[in-house]
Amino acid sequence: MGKTFRRPQALAETPTHYCPGCTHGIAHRLVAEVIDELGIRGRTVGIAPVGCAVLCYNYFTFDFIEAAHGRAPAIATGLKRVRPDLVVFTYQGDGDLASIGMSEIVHAANRGEKFVTVFINNAVYGMTGGQMAPTTLPDQRTTTSPFGRKVAQTGMPVKMAELLAALETPGYIVREALIRPKYIQRAKKAIRNAFSYQLENRCFSLVELISTCPTNWGMTPIEALSWAEEKMLPYYPLGVFKSPEGGRPAPGAAERSADAA
Amino acid sequence: MAKVLMKGNEAIAEAAVRAGCRNYFAYPITPQSEVAEYLSRRLPEVGGVFLQGESEVAVSYMIFGAAATGERVFTTSSSPGISLMSEGISYIAAAELPCVFVNIMRGGPGLGGILPSQADYFQAVKGGGHGDYRLLVLAPASVQEAVEMMMEAFPLAEKYRNPVMILGDGLIGQMMEPVEFRDDLNTEPAPADDWATSGMDRRGRDRRNLIRTLYLVPSELNAHNLKLKAKYDRMRREEVRWENYAVDPSIRLLLVSYGTMSRVCRTAIDRLREEGLAVGMVRPKTLFPFPREAVLAAARQGEVRAVLSVEMSMGQLVEDVEWSVRGVRPVFWFGKCGGEVPTPEEVMAEARRILRESE
Numbered sequence: 001m002g003k004t005f006r007r008p009q010a011l012a013e014t015p016t017h018y019c020p021g022c023t024h025g026i027a028h029r030l031v032a033e034v035i036d037e038l039g040i041r042g043r044t045v046g047i048a049p050v051g052c053a054v055l056c057y058n059y060f061t062f063d064f065i066e067a068a069h070g071r072a073p074a075i076a077t078g079l080k081r082v083r084p085d086l087v088v089f090t091y092q093g094d095g096d097l098a099s100i101g102m103s104e105i106v107h108a109a110n111r112g113e114k115f116v117t118v119f120i121n122n123a124v125y126g127m128t129g130g131q132m133a134p135t136t137l138p139d140q141r142t143t144t145s146p147f148g149r150k151v152a153q154t155g156m157p158v159k160m161a162e163l164l165a166a167l168e169t170p171g172y173i174v175r176e177a178l179i180r181p182k183y184i185q186r187a188k189k190a191i192r193n194a195f196s197y198q199l200e201n202r203c204f205s206l207v208e209l210i211s212t213c214p215t216n217w218g219m220t221p222i223e224a225l226s227w228a229e230e231k232m233l234p235y236y237p238l239g240v241f242k243s244p245e246g247g248r249p250a251p252g253a254a255e256r257s258a259d260a261a
Numbered sequence: 262m263a264k265v266l267m268k269g270n271e272a273i274a275e276a277a278v279r280a281g282c283r284n285y286f287a288y289p290i291t292p293q294s295e296v297a298e299y300l301s302r303r304l305p306e307v308g309g310v311f312l313q314g315e316s317e318v319a320v321s322y323m324i325f326g327a328a329a330t331g332e333r334v335f336t337t338s339s340s341p342g343i344s345l346m347s348e349g350i351s352y353i354a355a356a357e358l359p360c361v362f363v364n365i366m367r368g369g370p371g372l373g374g375i376l377p378s379q380a381d382y383f384q385a386v387k388g389g390g391h392g393d394y395r396l397l398v399l400a401p402a403s404v405q406e407a408v409e410m411m412m413e414a415f416p417l418a419e420k421y422r423n424p425v426m427i428l429g430d431g432l433i434g435q436m437m438e439p440v441e442f443r444d445d446l447n448t449e450p451a452p453a454d455d456w457a458t459s460g461m462d463r464r465g466r467d468r469r470n471l472i473r474t475l476y477l478v479p480s481e482l483n484a485h486n487l488k489l490k491a492k493y494d495r496m497r498r499e500e501v502r503w504e505n506y507a508v509d510p511s512i513r514l515l516l517v518s519y520g521t522m523s524r525v526c527r528t529a530i531d532r533l534r535e536e537g538l539a540v541g542m543v544r545p546k547t548l549f550p551f552p553r554e555a556v557l558a559a560a561r562q563g564e565v566r567a568v569l570s571v572e573m574s575m576g577q578l579v580e581d582v583e584w585s586v587r588g589v590r591p592v593f594w595f596g597k598c599g600g601e602v603p604t605p606e607e608v609m610a611e612a613r614r615i616l617r618e619s620e
């Protein structure tokens with residue numbers, strides 16, 4: 001009997017620098033599996049963010065660019081416009097995408113750029129030591145909100161999937177989670193859909209992935225998974241918010257969110 | 262090819278197309294928006310890419326992404342826009358991506374004004390963005406020269422894998438002059454398979470390319486900076502360009518001036534010579550690398566009493582003139598900015614005053 005579980009060719013054989021229990025590694029694996037399954041490794045270019053995944057190109061085996069903080073969608077735009085035959089994706093954290101890079105992602109999505117964005121929402125700035133992010137939950141303690149996020153001063157957490165789904169330009173906008181096997185299966189499917197839409201030259205895609213940062217949340221990996229499920233999922237419902245087939249939100253989004261929560 | 266009458270901004274746009282560039286990203290800003298307007302019609306004709314970005318920040322990274330494929334790409338902007346692009350320019354220089362930035366300068370600081378200026382000299386020549394990087398900076402003094410520099414900028418950017426900047430003032434962009442597009446300046450992009458992120462399949466080998474700017478190990482970052490420095494040193498050896506005007510052993514005052522300002526200086530020099538005052542000029546065509554030895558050699562001519570930097574800025578070029586002259590002669594500055602261009606009469610009056618006082 002052959003091996004049934006093996007390392008995707010798109011994933012490098014090397015240990016990662018991520019903390020134990022960090023879900024960045026799961027996201028990498030899902031992306032690599034999809035790239036293998038679609039047979040597109042030789043024409044894919046990934047764009048790394050500034051954040052904990054800044055070195056993610058070390059874990060993939062195809063062309064990669066390291067962006068400046070938040071600018072990955074603009075780089076992807078330049079690349080994809082000039083070489084529409086390439087398959088392009090950005091991989092970005094919530095500080096990168098929802099704070100400093102808000103303008104770049106909104107306009108890329110609104111232009112309907114034909115690339116995929118994998119968006120890791122872990123509710124903090126991981127790399128710089130757990131500061132508050134636009135996605136930090138109300139009253140969540142971080143190193144720059146030591147008494148908990150006060151929404152009267154800093155507003156409510158930004159829901160990127162909903163925000164981008166509100167644009168009139170067609171797109172595929174979905175939120176899934178990397179915290180339980182059942183969600184991970186769905187996340188993989190969403191990533192696969194997103195890359196398939198790109199191959200069909202259909203639309204921009206954003207796959208937001210609810211993730212954990214046990215190190216900066218001050219939790220064990222197991223506690224972090226439970227915290228994400230109990231605290232993040234009610235605020236960040238899972239589901240398809242928009243799909244190029246039309247409809248906003250797409251049929252089923254509400255039921256799926258309910259069943260996820 | 263026959264000469265055609267063209268406005269500077271449109272001539273720059275057409276020159277890029279003639280040079281084989283098919284990709285342009287930009288954000289509108291006076292006084293160079295005609296470039297984008299021209300290319301929004303012209304590039305589709307030749308199957309090129311035209312995109313108006315959401316900001317100059319984004320545009321600079323669209324240039325990054327496009328250049329990362331190994332294809333030719335450029336943008337044009339004016340001073341406040343170049344400030345926003347400076348983050349991207351630093352990353353592009355660090356990543357060693359060939360591309361061309363055109364700055365049709367307007368007055369600053371801040372929103373400044375929309376009229377011609379040379380106030381971005383430091384920004385172009387000394388940095389602008391963070392870190393130890395240099396741009397190869399070309400400064401045209403006529404629409405024809407802007408066309409030629411634009412066409413030469415792409416192979417230069419590829420030779421060094423470094424961004425090239427065309428630094429023109431608003432006059433270059435706005436004035437109409439007869440131009441000729443020289444066929445011999447059409448070139449093919451240099452091969453980029455060794456470094457471009459153009460997809461492994463296209464290169465037919467299973468070795469991926471990586472474009473990055475992060476070097477966490479100090480010795481690696483030092484080595485990277487030494488590699489960049491070696492390129493900049495090579496530019497200093499191989500790319501210095503300038504033009505001497507009326508520089509002969511009789512000159513008593515040496516002017517240094519670039520861009521359209523140098524044309525005013527020419528007129529002033531011609532008239533001063535009619536009065537019997539021997540004045541000459543070194544006009545840098547590259548601002549980085551700066552024609553340091555040429556300025557020194559001219560300043561050293563036996564009769565030279567002083568050197569005068571004439572600029573549409575408040576004392577920027579003069580710092581490189583002083584650095585070139587190395588204290589051999591006294592160096593003076595004369596300039597105006599904000600859209601006020603020194604007139605030949607004003608330059609002549611300043612020349613006479615300096616010569617009188619240095620007797």
Ligand SMILES: Cc1ncc(C[n+]2csc(CCOP(=O)(O)OP(=O)(O)O)c2C)c(N)n1
Nearest residue numbers: 050051052069093094095096124125126127
């Ligand atoms: C222009 C700029 N500002 C600030 C930083 C510092 N910085 C690096 S990563 C980061 C936050 C990253 O957080 P996030 O995008 O959420 O990624 P995570 O590490 O959580 O995966 C910041 C602020 C930078 N590198 N560049």
Ligand code: SF4
Nearest residue numbers: 018019022052126213
């Ligand atoms: S700091 Fe957080 S996001 Fe970064 S690697 Fe560690 S657990 Fe993951």
Ligand SMILES: [Mg+2]
Nearest residue numbers: 093094124126
């Ligand atoms: Mg984060």
